[in-house]
Amino acid sequence: MSASPLTVAIDGPSGSGKSSVSRALARDLGLAYLDTGAMYRALAWWALERELDLQDQALVAQAARDLPLRISTDPDEQALSVDDTDVTQEIRQTRISAQVSAVATNLDVRGELRRRQREIIEQERQRSGGIVVEGRDITTVVAPDAEHRILITASEEARLARRALEVHGSAGAEQLAATRDQVVRRDADDSTVSTFLEAADGVVALDTSDLTLEQVISAVHALVRGEAKTVPADPSTPHTPHQPDQSQEDR
Numbered sequence: 169m170s171a172s173p174l175t176v177a178i179d180g181p182s183g184s185g186k187s188s189v190s191r192a193l194a195r196d197l198g199l200a201y202l203d204t205g206a207m208y209r210a211l212a213w214w215a216l217e218r219e220l221d222l223q224d225q226a227l228v229a230q231a232a233r234d235l236p237l238r239i240s241t242d243p244d245e246q247a248l249s250v251d252d253t254d255v256t257q258e259i260r261q262t263r264i265s266a267q268v269s270a271v272a273t274n275l276d277v278r279g280e281l282r283r284r285q286r287e288i289i290e291q292e293r294q295r296s297g298g299i300v301v302e303g304r305d306i307t308t309v310v311a312p313d314a315e316h317r318i319l320i321t322a323s324e325e326a327r328l329a330r331r332a333l334e335v336h337g338s339a340g341a342e343q344l345a346a347t348r349d350q351v352v353r354r355d356a357d358d359s360t361v362s363t364f365l366e367a368a369d370g371v372v373a374l375d376t377s378d379l380t381l382e383q384v385i386s387a388v389h390a391l392v393r394g395e396a397k398t399v400p401a402d403p404s405t406p407h408t409p410h411q412p413d414q415s416q417e418d419r
């Protein structure tokens with residue numbers, strides 16, 4: 169356990185590799201791990217299970233407040249349950265990936281899930297010495313004061329290929345086309361409410377398009393150890409201390 173509590177905030181678009189990298193980092197450093205995307209997926213699963221209209225903003229926001237969610241913060245145990253039903257596998261289904269943005273773009277839902285995320289972060293800073301948290305708005309809104317803030321990016325082409333390989337076992341034209349909705353359309357929808365396609369001020373951007381997963385994990389370790397320099401998003405502009413992003417809804 170490190171001497172003072174540590175939060176590592178990691179954001180990035182779909183298929184950039186943030187979950188794989190965050191889990192590995194947490195495991196290596198003996199920290200807790202929080203997959204915030206899984207929380208949005210769990211809510212989408214529960215709302216669909218209860219046959220709610222995902223377009224009904226007030227109804228889905230109430231579901232978010234009522235959501236009986238338990239999520240593991242152990243990087244070695246991907247476990248998530250809703251009302252004692254284990255949904256760890258079900259939330260990864262294509263039908264959830266296809267519809268989750270409808271709940272993730274509901275601002276009242278975001279307010280409630282962010283509140284829960286901050287609570288978990290605080291608990292784990294006390295209990296485990298720190299946490300690696302990943303999502304779309306962690307570096308900017310959920311934990312803008314995190315000790316380390318990293319945006320993991322990759323070209324659209326690389327992200328499509330990674331996801332196609334993961335879901336379909338190959339990245340031919342047919343598989344890439346089938347993956348497009350889960351990556352490109354979803355990012356377009358999700359980026360209407362969060363900034364994760366470009367690094368905010370003070371956030372280190374790491375382009376992983378041409379890196380293996382192992383190389384990315386090493387690069388992130390170096391950043392956290394302080395061996396790599398923290399750079400502003402645009403190296404041509406002078407670095408100014410981070411101010412929490414006031415432009416994004418923070419409820």
Ligand SMILES: Nc1ncnc2c1ncn2[C@@H]1O[C@H](COP(=O)(O)OP(=O)(O)OP(=O)(O)O)[C@@H](O)[C@H]1O
Nearest residue numbers: 181182183184185186187188330334376379380381
């Ligand atoms: N640098 C890399 N090179 C090759 N494959 C990678 C790399 N990083 C991750 N992957 C693979 O890409 C796939 C997507 O990775 P991962 O699930 O970590 O992405 P993500 O950013 O969390 O996506 P999402 O937000 O959609 O859940 C996984 O199969 C993972 O093993």
Ligand SMILES: Nc1ccn([C@H]2C[C@H](O)[C@@H](COP(=O)(O)O)O2)c(=O)n1
Nearest residue numbers: 204205206208268272303304305358
């Ligand atoms: N902090 C977050 C985390 C996730 N989302 C959205 C974006 C996705 O459509 C969905 C599921 O995330 P994934 O499991 O694919 O990483 O949740 C968000 O808006 N903010």
